Amino acid sequence: AQRVTQPEKLLSVFKGAPVELKCNYSYSGSPELFWYVQYSRQRLQLLLRHISRESIKGFTADLNKGETSFHLKKPFAQEEDSAMYYCALSTVTNAGKSTFGDGTTLTVKP
Amino acid sequence: DTGVSQDPRHKITKRGQNVTFRCDPISEHNRLYWYRQTLGQGPEFLTYFQNEAQLEKSRLLSDRFSAERPKGSFSTLEIQRTEQGDSAMYLCASSLENAVYNEQFFGPGTRLTVL
Numbered sequence: 170a171q172r173v174t175q176p177e178k179l180l181s182v183f184k185g186a187p188v189e190l191k192c193n194y195s196y197s198g199s200p201e202l203f204w205y206v207q208y209s210r211q212r213l214q215l216l217l218r219h220i221s222r223e224s225i226k227g228f229t230a231d232l233n234k235g236e237t238s239f240h241l242k243k244p245f246a247q248e249e250d251s252a253m254y255y256c257a258l259s260t261v262t263n264a265g266k267s268t269f270g271d272g273t274t275l276t277v278k279p
Numbered sequence: 280d281t282g283v284s285q286d287p288r289h290k291i292t293k294r295g296q297n298v299t300f301r302c303d304p305i306s307e308h309n310r311l312y313w314y315r316q317t318l319g320q321g322p323e324f325l326t327y328f329q330n331e332a333q334l335e336k337s338r339l340l341s342d343r344f345s346a347e348r349p350k351g352s353f354s355t356l357e358i359q360r361t362e363q364g365d366s367a368m369y370l371c372a373s374s375l376e377n378a379v380y381n382e383q384f385f386g387p388g389t390r391l392t393v394l
Binding site for chain 1: 282310312314319320321322323324327335370374382383384385386387388
Protein backbone atom coordinates (compact mmCIF):
# COMPACT_ATOMS: atom_id res chain seq x y z
CA ALA A 170 0.00 0.00 0.00
CA GLN A 171 1.07 3.55 -0.65
CA ARG A 172 1.12 6.16 2.04
CA VAL A 173 2.27 9.78 2.24
CA THR A 174 2.86 11.51 5.55
CA GLN A 175 3.28 15.22 6.09
CA PRO A 176 4.04 15.52 9.79
CA GLU A 177 3.41 19.25 10.10
CA LYS A 178 -0.11 20.60 9.71
CA LEU A 179 1.04 24.18 10.18
CA LEU A 180 4.37 25.87 9.56
CA SER A 181 5.10 29.52 10.15
CA VAL A 182 8.29 31.35 9.23
CA PHE A 183 9.38 34.92 8.79
CA LYS A 184 10.05 36.43 5.38
CA GLY A 185 13.59 35.71 4.28
CA ALA A 186 13.98 32.68 6.53
CA PRO A 187 14.62 29.20 5.15
CA VAL A 188 11.68 26.86 4.99
CA GLU A 189 11.43 23.08 4.81
CA LEU A 190 8.17 21.19 4.43
CA LYS A 191 8.56 17.55 5.28
CA CYS A 192 7.17 14.62 3.33
CA ASN A 193 7.71 10.94 3.99
CA TYR A 194 6.32 8.12 1.94
CA SER A 195 5.95 4.38 2.03
CA TYR A 196 6.00 2.37 -1.16
CA SER A 197 7.99 -0.71 -2.02
CA GLY A 198 8.54 0.08 -5.68
CA SER A 199 9.83 3.11 -7.56
CA PRO A 200 7.66 6.09 -6.74
CA GLU A 201 7.04 9.30 -8.57
CA LEU A 202 6.83 12.16 -6.11
CA PHE A 203 5.17 15.52 -6.56
CA TRP A 204 4.51 18.67 -4.62
CA TYR A 205 1.21 20.43 -5.28
CA VAL A 206 0.34 23.89 -3.99
CA GLN A 207 -2.98 25.55 -3.37
CA TYR A 208 -2.99 29.31 -2.95
CA SER A 209 -5.93 31.02 -1.31
CA ARG A 210 -9.06 30.76 -3.47
CA GLN A 211 -7.20 28.94 -6.24
CA ARG A 212 -7.20 25.38 -7.46
CA LEU A 213 -4.66 22.76 -6.67
CA GLN A 214 -1.70 23.02 -9.04
CA LEU A 215 1.54 21.20 -9.54
CA LEU A 216 4.58 22.90 -8.04
CA LEU A 217 7.31 20.45 -8.91
CA ARG A 218 8.08 16.78 -9.51
CA HIS A 219 11.12 14.81 -8.50
CA ILE A 220 11.83 13.29 -11.87
CA SER A 221 12.55 16.61 -13.51
CA ARG A 222 14.86 17.84 -10.74
CA GLU A 223 13.77 21.38 -11.32
CA SER A 224 13.52 24.48 -9.17
CA ILE A 225 10.22 26.29 -9.29
CA LYS A 226 9.69 29.64 -7.57
CA GLY A 227 12.90 28.98 -5.67
CA PHE A 228 11.64 25.66 -4.28
CA THR A 229 13.55 22.42 -4.64
CA ALA A 230 12.89 18.90 -3.45
CA ASP A 231 15.20 15.90 -3.47
CA LEU A 232 13.99 12.33 -3.40
CA ASN A 233 15.86 10.40 -0.71
CA LYS A 234 15.04 6.75 -1.25
CA GLY A 235 17.05 5.66 1.77
CA GLU A 236 14.99 7.83 4.10
CA THR A 237 11.86 7.58 1.91
CA SER A 238 11.53 11.34 2.01
CA PHE A 239 10.82 14.15 -0.43
CA HIS A 240 11.15 17.33 1.59
CA LEU A 241 10.40 20.68 -0.02
CA LYS A 242 12.89 23.46 0.63
CA LYS A 243 13.37 27.12 -0.09
CA PRO A 244 16.30 29.12 1.22
CA PHE A 245 14.48 32.46 1.53
CA ALA A 246 10.73 32.38 2.04
CA GLN A 247 8.53 35.10 0.57
CA GLU A 248 5.10 36.24 1.74
CA GLU A 249 3.57 35.02 -1.53
CA ASP A 250 4.68 31.50 -0.65
CA SER A 251 1.93 31.36 1.97
CA ALA A 252 -0.31 28.51 0.84
CA MET A 253 -1.30 24.90 1.44
CA TYR A 254 1.26 22.39 0.20
CA TYR A 255 0.51 18.76 -0.57
CA CYS A 256 2.99 16.01 -1.21
CA ALA A 257 1.75 13.28 -3.55
CA LEU A 258 2.95 9.89 -4.72
CA SER A 259 2.20 8.17 -7.98
CA THR A 260 3.59 5.02 -9.55
CA VAL A 261 4.12 3.73 -13.04
CA THR A 262 1.70 0.88 -12.45
CA ASN A 263 -1.26 2.86 -11.09
CA ALA A 264 -2.11 4.91 -14.16
CA GLY A 265 -1.11 8.14 -12.55
CA LYS A 266 -3.59 8.23 -9.73
CA SER A 267 -2.02 9.90 -6.79
CA THR A 268 -1.92 9.34 -3.07
CA PHE A 269 -1.79 12.64 -1.24
CA GLY A 270 -0.59 13.65 2.18
CA ASP A 271 -2.85 15.72 4.39
CA GLY A 272 -1.04 18.93 3.58
CA THR A 273 0.96 21.60 5.38
CA THR A 274 -0.26 25.16 5.68
CA LEU A 275 2.69 27.48 5.28
CA THR A 276 2.43 31.02 6.58
CA VAL A 277 5.21 33.46 5.81
CA LYS A 278 5.07 36.43 8.12
CA PRO A 279 6.40 39.87 7.13
CA ASP B 280 -10.31 29.09 -20.03
CA THR B 281 -8.84 25.81 -21.26
CA GLY B 282 -8.40 24.24 -17.83
CA VAL B 283 -10.51 21.62 -16.08
CA SER B 284 -13.96 22.91 -15.21
CA GLN B 285 -16.48 21.59 -12.71
CA ASP B 286 -20.14 22.35 -12.24
CA PRO B 287 -21.70 23.29 -9.90
CA ARG B 288 -19.13 24.91 -7.66
CA HIS B 289 -21.35 24.56 -4.63
CA LYS B 290 -24.23 22.26 -3.86
CA ILE B 291 -26.40 22.18 -0.75
CA THR B 292 -28.81 19.32 -0.46
CA LYS B 293 -30.91 17.54 2.11
CA ARG B 294 -30.06 14.09 3.34
CA GLY B 295 -31.56 11.44 1.12
CA GLN B 296 -31.53 13.49 -2.06
CA ASN B 297 -29.56 12.60 -5.17
CA VAL B 298 -26.92 14.93 -6.57
CA THR B 299 -24.92 14.94 -9.80
CA PHE B 300 -21.68 16.75 -10.52
CA ARG B 301 -20.08 17.39 -13.87
CA CYS B 302 -16.43 17.62 -14.86
CA ASP B 303 -15.07 18.83 -18.19
CA PRO B 304 -11.40 17.87 -18.58
CA ILE B 305 -8.77 19.50 -20.73
CA SER B 306 -9.83 18.55 -24.21
CA GLU B 307 -6.89 16.41 -25.28
CA HIS B 308 -6.60 14.58 -21.94
CA ASN B 309 -7.80 11.01 -22.05
CA ARG B 310 -7.49 10.27 -18.34
CA LEU B 311 -9.93 11.68 -15.84
CA TYR B 312 -9.87 11.27 -12.07
CA TRP B 313 -12.28 11.97 -9.24
CA TYR B 314 -11.05 12.71 -5.74
CA ARG B 315 -12.81 13.60 -2.52
CA GLN B 316 -11.36 15.98 0.03
CA THR B 317 -12.64 16.52 3.53
CA LEU B 318 -11.56 19.25 5.91
CA GLY B 319 -8.00 18.86 7.09
CA GLN B 320 -7.18 16.03 4.73
CA GLY B 321 -5.60 15.68 1.36
CA PRO B 322 -7.51 14.55 -1.73
CA GLU B 323 -8.50 10.88 -1.65
CA PHE B 324 -8.77 8.92 -4.87
CA LEU B 325 -12.28 7.77 -5.83
CA THR B 326 -12.15 6.56 -9.42
CA TYR B 327 -10.55 7.13 -12.78
CA PHE B 328 -11.34 6.80 -16.46
CA GLN B 329 -9.20 6.19 -19.45
CA ASN B 330 -11.25 7.46 -22.35
CA GLU B 331 -14.76 6.16 -21.64
CA ALA B 332 -13.68 3.14 -19.61
CA GLN B 333 -13.83 3.28 -15.83
CA LEU B 334 -10.73 1.32 -14.92
CA GLU B 335 -10.53 1.58 -11.17
CA LYS B 336 -12.77 2.38 -8.23
CA SER B 337 -11.67 3.01 -4.67
CA ARG B 338 -13.22 1.19 -1.75
CA LEU B 339 -14.35 4.67 -0.70
CA LEU B 340 -16.82 4.59 -3.57
CA SER B 341 -19.87 2.92 -2.08
CA ASP B 342 -22.71 1.59 -4.19
CA ARG B 343 -24.48 4.93 -3.77
CA PHE B 344 -21.80 6.51 -5.96
CA SER B 345 -21.67 6.13 -9.71
CA ALA B 346 -19.49 7.81 -12.27
CA GLU B 347 -19.70 7.89 -16.03
CA ARG B 348 -17.72 9.31 -18.86
CA PRO B 349 -19.75 8.86 -22.04
CA LYS B 350 -17.77 9.26 -25.25
CA GLY B 351 -14.63 9.84 -23.26
CA SER B 352 -15.22 13.54 -22.85
CA PHE B 353 -16.95 15.04 -19.80
CA SER B 354 -17.69 12.97 -16.72
CA THR B 355 -20.48 12.92 -14.17
CA LEU B 356 -20.39 11.76 -10.58
CA GLU B 357 -23.73 10.92 -9.02
CA ILE B 358 -24.40 10.34 -5.36
CA GLN B 359 -27.71 8.71 -4.51
CA ARG B 360 -29.45 8.98 -1.13
CA THR B 361 -26.90 11.44 0.18
CA GLU B 362 -25.70 11.22 3.75
CA GLN B 363 -24.15 13.87 5.96
CA GLY B 364 -20.86 12.02 5.70
CA ASP B 365 -20.83 12.75 1.97
CA SER B 366 -20.22 16.43 2.69
CA ALA B 367 -16.85 17.20 1.13
CA MET B 368 -15.09 18.87 -1.76
CA TYR B 369 -15.21 16.71 -4.88
CA LEU B 370 -12.26 17.30 -7.16
CA CYS B 371 -11.83 16.32 -10.76
CA ALA B 372 -8.46 16.08 -12.47
CA SER B 373 -7.30 15.12 -15.93
CA SER B 374 -4.05 14.01 -17.45
CA LEU B 375 -2.59 12.75 -20.68
CA GLU B 376 -1.75 9.10 -20.99
CA ASN B 377 1.87 8.49 -21.87
CA ALA B 378 2.86 11.93 -20.74
CA VAL B 379 6.44 12.02 -19.60
CA TYR B 380 5.28 12.99 -16.18
CA ASN B 381 2.06 11.92 -14.51
CA GLU B 382 1.02 15.51 -13.97
CA GLN B 383 -2.63 15.94 -13.13
CA PHE B 384 -4.50 19.17 -13.77
CA PHE B 385 -7.19 19.88 -11.22
CA GLY B 386 -10.52 21.60 -11.47
CA PRO B 387 -11.80 24.07 -8.88
CA GLY B 388 -13.90 21.43 -7.17
CA THR B 389 -17.55 21.08 -6.20
CA ARG B 390 -18.28 21.65 -2.54
CA LEU B 391 -21.14 19.46 -1.35
CA THR B 392 -22.99 20.18 1.88
CA VAL B 393 -25.55 17.62 3.02
CA LEU B 394 -27.94 18.95 5.64
